[in-house]
Amino acid sequence: MPANKKNYYITTPIYYVNDVPHMGHAYSTLACDVLARFKRLDGYNVLFATGTDEHGMKIKQSAEKLGITPQALTDKVSQNFRDLCGAMNFSNDDFIRTTEERHIKACQHLWNVLVERGEIYLDKYAGWYAVRDEAYYSEDELRDGPNGKKIGPSGAEVEWMEEESYFFRLSAWGDKLLDFYAAHPDFVMPETRFNEVKSFVRSGLKDLSVSRTTFDWGVPVPGNEKHVMYVWIDALTNYLTVAGYPNDISTFWPADLHMMAKDILRFHAVYWPAFLMAAGIEPPKRVFAHGWWTVEGEKMSKSLGNVISPYALLEKFGVDGTRFILLREVPFGNDGDFSHANAMARINSDLANGLGNLAQRTLSFIYKNCEATIPSPSDLTENDKALLKKAQMDMLPAVRAELDIQKFNKALDAIWDVVNAANVYIDVEAPWSLKKTDTVRMNTVLYVLCEAIRCLAVIIQPVMPDSASQMLDQLKIAADGRGFDTLSASHAIKAGTVIDQPQGVFPRLVEEKAA
């Protein structure tokens, strides 16, 4: 790796393998993929990791029910998540599984460091436990049952349980966390989530149980094999494992961005930086908690039967269409509602009618009227220069600024400003009229349009890699000349380039007839 290259490390959560991949998994990873692709094109050395969380009681029980080993189960289910990466065209550089040897080593090393520093101690975990729910409840959640026994909120009987457990001294880290938050005002985004995190920490932290003796499908605690690590240390440490821990991690650590849905924010924004600071490791630069999707105005749930599989979206909208609609409209961080009608409208309006038609009307005109050759420009008018400036100079900084704060919808707004400007330009300049009156001017207009389309195709690569590639192929742009460094006049498209008969890149979607 060249020493002068900037590094960028971005992660998805590791997904629990007791589930099939759904739209939410695809969404988290997609957001990371777009950022990873953007940074690569923008000259960064990128490490983009995703993976699966494969330990725990539930996996063990599921495997028993199926009569297979936990390892066999996780091998199978983990593959579903790797398949999704292929189907969604994700460009992850690594796929971490918590059952891998490298991860077990990393966890045990981190554990030992925490023990040496006095941050982990052995004690008893005691509380009211409901066997049926596999959960502990606090005193004030309990009701008195009919036979004198206590009953948890779910109605399950609880009993007093004491279990030996290792604890992490989280209670000692509250003030240091608050200091860290104050010093890093962008550590958690969106801001409203950061407020929740701070408020949670301010309310006081209790030490955290970090081991279990009730099951053995996990990372063994070094020196006390009765215990396996409980979820937090095991799962979160994957981010260090991928960076090379316990070997030198300085290339990619601290991570630039941990991406996740809002339900697991606390673990990433409170426990994780506490573990890291306790171990003498710098916390990540940012954790981002995105929202959830509803469907046609309703929460996704198995009982409603409205859970959307990513594969259903891919079938209807294609890979790039799916990637586009998930990021185009909803402010990232907010919950979003997915509606079929809205998705159709967006794809047809922005992709088919907007960008797709712009490319098609331009290239088709050149193919028919200019002997399929991108014509040479003559003197540029103010109007020409204005469009070129937008596409070559202004667009990238605007998009970069938005993506640096994970505003995907705003970044796409900035790109579509240029799409719209190009459609205004073609109508104002009207090359089809110039064909009869001034072919020199017509050639200039067509050239300027080709260059604008080139810039647009280059910059949509992170969001719609295949479609962008098709457009760039049609413009005969070499595969190694598509980085963001080419967004400048010095890399402008070459006049004289002979093109093939153009094909529409974004076909218009037609509503299927009601079945």
Place this chain on the structure above:
RNA sequence: GGCGGCGUAGCUCAGUGGUAGAGCAGAGGAAUCAUAAUCCUUUGGUCGGGGGUUCAAAUCCCUCCGCCGCCA
């Protein structure tokens, strides 16, 4: 119960003291290169209700209603 957020055009949202905005949808027109796509113009809002501060409030304060989040 405590803390926080939201409520603006039919829909999705921007707008934090100075003449209410954008995109989509609707209406009218232009153009005919293109995937019946594009471009221009335009209809549409007592800015959740009420009260207050101010020369001036979507914006600041109080209160009520509704929705949501975090915590207990």
